[in-house]
Amino acid sequence: MSLPESRLTNLRRLEAESIHIIREVAAEFSNPVMLYSIGKDSGVMLHLAMKAFYPSKPPFPLLHVDTTWKFRDMITFRDETAAKLGLDLIVHTNQDGVAKGINPFDHGSSVHTHIMKTEALKQALDKYGFDAAFGGARRDEEKSRAKERVFSFRNASHGWDPKNQRPELWNLYNARVAKGESIRAFPLSNWTELDIWQYILTENIPMVPLYLAARRPVVNRDGMLIMVDDARMKLLPGEVVEDKMIRFRTLGCYPLTGAIESDADTLPAIVREMLIARTSERQGRLIDQDEAASMEKKKREGYF
Amino acid sequence: MSGTERILSAEEAVTDYVLAQEAKDQLRFLTCGSVDDGKSTLIGRLLYDTKLIFEDQLATLEKDSRKHGTVGDEIDLALLVDGLEAEREQGITIDVAYRFFATDKRKFIVADTPGHEQYTRNMATGASTADLAVLLVDARQGLMVQTRRHAFIASLLGIRHVVLAVNKIDLVDYAKDRFDDIRTEFEQFANGFDFESLVAIPMSARFGDNVTVKSDRMPWYDGPALLEHLEAVEVGEHELDAPFRFPVQWVNRPNLDFRGYSGTIASGRVSVGDELVVAGPAKTSRVARIIAPEGNVSEARAGEAVTLTLADEIDISRGDLLASPADRPDVADQMAAHVIWMADEPMLPGRSYLLKIGAKTVTATVTEIKHKINVNTFEHMAGKTLDLNEIAFCNLATAAPVAFDPYEVNKATGSFILIDRLTNATVGAGLVWFALRRATNIHWQALDIDRQARADKLGQTPAVLWFTGLSGSGKSTIASIVEKKLHLEGRHTYTLDGDNVRHGLNKDLGFTDADRVENIRRVGEVARLMTDAGLITLVSFISPFRSERQMARELMGDGEFIEIFVDTPIEECKTRDPKGLYAKAERGEIKNFTGIDSPYEAPEYPEIHLNNVGRDPEDVADEVIGYLKDKGMIG
Numbered sequence: 058m059s060l061p062e063s064r065l066t067n068l069r070r071l072e073a074e075s076i077h078i079i080r081e082v083a084a085e086f087s088n089p090v091m092l093y094s095i096g097k098d099s100g101v102m103l104h105l106a107m108k109a110f111y112p113s114k115p116p117f118p119l120l121h122v123d124t125t126w127k128f129r130d131m132i133t134f135r136d137e138t139a140a141k142l143g144l145d146l147i148v149h150t151n152q153d154g155v156a157k158g159i160n161p162f163d164h165g166s167s168v169h170t171h172i173m174k175t176e177a178l179k180q181a182l183d184k185y186g187f188d189a190a191f192g193g194a195r196r197d198e199e200k201s202r203a204k205e206r207v208f209s210f211r212n213a214s215h216g217w218d219p220k221n222q223r224p225e226l227w228n229l230y231n232a233r234v235a236k237g238e239s240i241r242a243f244p245l246s247n248w249t250e251l252d253i254w255q256y257i258l259t260e261n262i263p264m265v266p267l268y269l270a271a272r273r274p275v276v277n278r279d280g281m282l283i284m285v286d287d288a289r290m291k292l293l294p295g296e297v298v299e300d301k302m303i304r305f306r307t308l309g310c311y312p313l314t315g316a317i318e319s320d321a322d323t324l325p326a327i328v329r330e331m332l333i334a335r336t337s338e339r340q341g342r343l344i345d346q347d348e349a350a351s352m353e354k355k356k357r358e359g360y361f
Numbered sequence: 362m363s364g365t366e367r368i369l370s371a372e373e374a375v376t377d378y379v380l381a382q383e384a385k386d387q388l389r390f391l392t393c394g395s396v397d398d399g400k401s402t403l404i405g406r407l408l409y410d411t412k413l414i415f416e417d418q419l420a421t422l423e424k425d426s427r428k429h430g431t432v433g434d435e436i437d438l439a440l441l442v443d444g445l446e447a448e449r450e451q452g453i454t455i456d457v458a459y460r461f462f463a464t465d466k467r468k469f470i471v472a473d474t475p476g477h478e479q480y481t482r483n484m485a486t487g488a489s490t491a492d493l494a495v496l497l498v499d500a501r502q503g504l505m506v507q508t509r510r511h512a513f514i515a516s517l518l519g520i521r522h523v524v525l526a527v528n529k530i531d532l533v534d535y536a537k538d539r540f541d542d543i544r545t546e547f548e549q550f551a552n553g554f555d556f557e558s559l560v561a562i563p564m565s566a567r568f569g570d571n572v573t574v575k576s577d578r579m580p581w582y583d584g585p586a587l588l589e590h591l592e593a594v595e596v597g598e599h600e601l602d603a604p605f606r607f608p609v610q611w612v613n614r615p616n617l618d619f620r621g622y623s624g625t626i627a628s629g630r631v632s633v634g635d636e637l638v639v640a641g642p643a644k645t646s647r648v649a650r651i652i653a654p655e656g657n658v659s660e661a662r663a664g665e666a667v668t669l670t671l672a673d674e675i676d677i678s679r680g681d682l683l684a685s686p687a688d689r690p691d692v693a694d695q696m697a698a699h700v701i702w703m704a705d706e707p708m709l710p711g712r713s714y715l716l717k718i719g720a721k722t723v724t725a726t727v728t729e730i731k732h733k734i735n736v737n738t739f740e741h742m743a744g745k746t747l748d749l750n751e752i753a754f755c756n757l758a759t760a761a762p763v764a765f766d767p768y769e770v771n772k773a774t775g776s777f778i779l780i781d782r783l784t785n786a787t788v789g790a791g792l793v794w795f796a797l798r799r800a801t802n803i804h805w806q807a808l809d810i811d812r813q814a815r816a817d818k819l820g821q822t823p824a825v826l827w828f829t830g831l832s833g834s835g836k837s838t839i840a841s842i843v844e845k846k847l848h849l850e851g852r853h854t855y856t857l858d859g860d861n862v863r864h865g866l867n868k869d870l871g872f873t874d875a876d877r878v879e880n881i882r883r884v885g886e887v888a889r890l891m892t893d894a895g896l897i898t899l900v901s902f903i904s905p906f907r908s909e910r911q912m913a914r915e916l917m918g919d920g921e922f923i924e925i926f927v928d929t930p931i932e933e934c935k936t937r938d939p940k941g942l943y944a945k946a947e948r949g950e951i952k953n954f955t956g957i958d959s960p961y962e963a964p965e966y967p968e969i970h971l972n973n974v975g976r977d978p979e980d981v982a983d984e985v986i987g988y989l990k991d992k993g994m995i996g
Contacts, residue, residue: 064386065387065662066385066386066387067383067387067467067468068383069654069664069665070664073625074666076625076654077610077625077666080623084610084611084679084720105654108654109666111652111668112615113614113615196459196461203458203459204457204458220456223786224482224483224485224790226486226776226778227490228490229717229718229777231780231786233785234785246459247470249461249468255383259383
């Protein structure tokens, strides 16, 4: 075998960088956790964590913040994945929110997301005393993400101060935090959506079937195709449930996640569709449609 | 249909395409320029023209352009990259933003860094991971002071490939003469830097001339468009040719049968069977297995994240550096390095910081600023402290020896960051120049009579009673009573008092922050020698900074340092004002007076917290004696 002479390919460079970040967090923090949202980015991040520590298991648990409104397929996939990989999975739900009956239909996406996601996440981090949390966010997703550090510092109330971020040079990450403070670590910072799919394809990483097109029951609400995933979804006057060939580009709470009509029922077909895509992936998320700067506001409050 | 002429299905075609894309490499570059040179517009143009701006992003952009745009009714491409709300409203970029685009040949990661003088920090950050720098100049303005600064920082951070983007060429009527003048001037100026490639390109980011494709408005220009150059430039991998270096990041120990060392190969290559040495302890072994992300491999190279197992069981932990025995790194506790300061609070020589190099973190101090560098003129200047965005050539000392290479030879093993021990902020970045040998030649004199023997002879437990508080708080009064009481009990004591020491040992020091740090460092060292001699040492110093009190604490043995906070509010001190100093300070006759125009950082967790208002000093002193009795330090 000859020595490799050419530069590392883009995917190999990204993979190595992510593994480096994941190991650094495991080595520097006393109680890290990996946020597992069950989506494709989480899937890639988990796959990289398995590689980073092989033959050991990743030395941290997975945490899923369950709003109780995730697609049923996601929950099945989550439990199967944790069992198959032999990892500890913590599922946290904001019980106050459940008691108050918070739901996306009556309270809207912004209140629901704040209470069942942002607040729930803070509760879980406080409850278990995690000093570092991995997230699968990428800098190419959204403008305020483009300036986020790989090790993103959060104060004791989980707030993010975009004007007071630690400089980050080379691959030297500052992991020092005082009691109560924490770091959100983003190993996929430099990946793009295309990189993610390309990696899933070449590494054959299992994904929730909802990414692949199938006939599913949907209603058209406010210009978005919302899947009727369970009986809690009540139809508004004039709405009819139709079976359509659809798939999802991102996954979240089913009442807030728009589907796209598609025939792409295999991974290569998805990539093909993506290469000729005319809309970016976040379009499917109701949460981002308010204001361009909405993400920055959410992140200051502790959203991932 | 014959097998060889089979028509590919659409799906197979995509799979083939994606697999072909896998061979793509990655180029990281940064763009830098002055405020109005059009950096953000250029990146916006690259994103726009490479068709990666999707329609909905475009719709948002059009909406935002009407609100914030600075180019009338046209789409303001800069808004694509100016991310945070505050900076969009100010119309300037204030932080490093990372952007992504790809062509069929390469994926690009762009660091967009601001051009203001006060943001040198951000440019250094972007430059630290970049393969290439695009320096923008406005064709109307030509080279600016900032252009020189950017070239210097790029060169200092080891960037070897530079593009001089002569932007807004449309505003000088696409004039060849103007472009040639700027290029020639830059080439002459950049001669002193060690750039491997330097390409000047005339362009208009706003109108897209020579950005992604060659413009027909400048037939006189026969070079490539920017994107053509970025796709083709060979940036090489110098770390591949350097000797093998592997900072151990994590010890992988799933069970007794497996012990692996995980990390990212900093430089060179490694094969199964290679001999490796642990830098420092100099223990050697051979590589038994290499586990890469794809599984077991027979060899690996710089940039890959792997796990190595060795043939012998040797003691290796996180922070150790594995190296090629034929070409070893330096191991020393003193080094000379360039330091870029990144914090509002100045760097003070003598103050202790955390230094993170590779996977190792040690405490370190800057022992001396050799010279500061004026980033605009490159002149060397004297300096006692280092302010935000300043660069200096310094000597540093670390608490334990560390392994490193000069940055010039190896970026990964020659770079470090400095972290403030109290705020945990990243306050500086360093580039190692060379090891200072003198550190290795001074060995501790081994003494036959040790500190224990001396303390036993005196029949006491040595300690440092460190009184801190504002001027006029009553430190010296209380310390003096405490010493008398100890003396009466037959204890051997000595008092170091701020005013007295400043007349002798420290008479060369003033009251600037840097001198205050040195003042405390010396007193801490003297107090240590006195505890070595077995004495109970009373130190009565304002000692306003937490860091220095922490430094003094760390000089002593466990439990030997007793911090006593003489807590008297400043209003009370001003009323007392035994030496009339507050009155002078308030008239401006004394500068840098603690509590007036220089801060006092109160102890957070002192061993003894003395409230000294309206109490008899005898009672207050008894509180200290009581503490020592409770701890069994005196009978």
